[in-house]
Amino acid sequence: MSAEVETPEAGATDHGPEGSRVDAAQYGLAAVLLLVGAYTVYDATTLEVGFADPVGPRIFPLVIGTGLVVTSALLAVATARGSRPEPEAGEDVDVTTPADWPTVLKLVGVILLTIATVTWLGWALAGAILFAGAAWALGSRTLIRDVLVGLVLAVASWYGFVVGLGIPLTPGVLDGIL
Numbered sequence: 001m002s003a004e005v006e007t008p009e010a011g012a013t014d015h016g017p018e019g020s021r022v023d024a025a026q027y028g029l030a031a032v033l034l035l036v037g038a039y040t041v042y043d044a045t046t047l048e049v050g051f052a053d054p055v056g057p058r059i060f061p062l063v064i065g066t067g068l069v070v071t072s073a074l075l076a077v078a079t080a081r082g083s084r085p086e087p088e089a090g091e092d093v094d095v096t097t098p099a100d101w102p103t104v105l106k107l108v109g110v111i112l113l114t115i116a117t118v119t120w121l122g123w124a125l126a127g128a129i130l131f132a133g134a135a136w137a138l139g140s141r142t143l144i145r146d147v148l149v150g151l152v153l154a155v156a157s158w159y160g161f162v163v164g165l166g167i168p169l170t171p172g173v174l175d176g177i178l
Helices: 024-045 060-078 101-121 121-135 144-165
Strands: none
Touching: 024 060, 101 121, 121 144
């Protein structure tokens, strides 16, 4: 009885069958993290700090921006060293199935419609359209229920922001009713 032992190919690493193949997606993500983090740090330095405020509005954006910059550097170093993301191992996920582009395009359309109408209709109605449209795009066929649930959620969130947090959201055509 003899056992065959596999030997690694020349140039291959123990990080997967691709070996030395460059993972451009990881470098792209590192670049996006770096840009967003650097801009956040820059923008935080331009905030005006009151003399009586010991912490000021800068601390949180500086921490978040610095964290993004550090994370981008760590990701770039890990990628350069050959680290590869682990493929999806979920039992209910089929990674060979292509993206459902019609659904994605429907969702993008609903979001663009919401953006285009939120100023005129107001958050309560635009939020209801967003909820019902997203439910429709994802396969729901109960339009009336979706609109009613969306309206309740949007009105509740409108009151939560306006009354609870003091953040004004546009009431739109419902000005004077809400």
